[in-house]
Amino acid sequence: MFYEIELMDHIRVPPKEFGGDTKTSVLRSLNQHFDNYMSKELGFVIGVHSISNIGEGIIIPGDGAAYYETTFKVFAFKPELQEVIIGKITEITDFGAFLDIGPIDGMIHISQTMDDYVSFSKDNALQGKETKRTLKAGDDCRARVIAISYKDPANPKIGLTMRQPWLGALHHVEEDLKKSKESAKKAAPKK
Secondary structure (H helix, E strand, O other), rough: OEEEEEEEEEEOHHHOOOOOOOOHHHHHHHHHHHOOOOOOOOOEEEEEEEEEEEEEEOOOOOOOOOEEEEEEEEEEEEEOOEEEEEEEEEEEOOEEEEOOOOOOOEEHHHHHHHOEEEEEOOOEEEOOOOOOOEEEEEEHHHHHHHHEOOOOOOOOEEEEOOOOOOOEEEHHHHHHHHHHHHHHHHHHHOO
């Protein structure tokens, strides 16, 4: 889920930025600090949205930089368990697939790619035994978040599944919806 989060922190502005516009200098420092920033509490920070307030700057002896108490807003992506997300397959491996869901790739184990026995084919795709459906790099897919791990804070892991109704490659979901509508039409009483 994407969020807009308001934060307050003391932002360090180096001496080389003195004499310029304070808001611009604080924004530059914020963007440098939050570039590729990730935490369990905030999730993946996409960027600094706006600055609400900048307090008076203070200089700490021995540092020379100014610190401004600043209230600001960031955009962040924080995946939640059971959330349904849409992304694009970036890589197929013999153990599953990776789905680009924005600031991170989620991993779909081969057993979770479709409701079928799945094998890795020579043309670098995953194929269902009974359905003959394939999953390849570049496919747009809908998946559900089933695991989130921040065990290694520098490399969080997102586990996904596509083995539930209306999940999977979007072109397969569209086929299933069409079949479902046709079946409903046939089963409907004639007037």
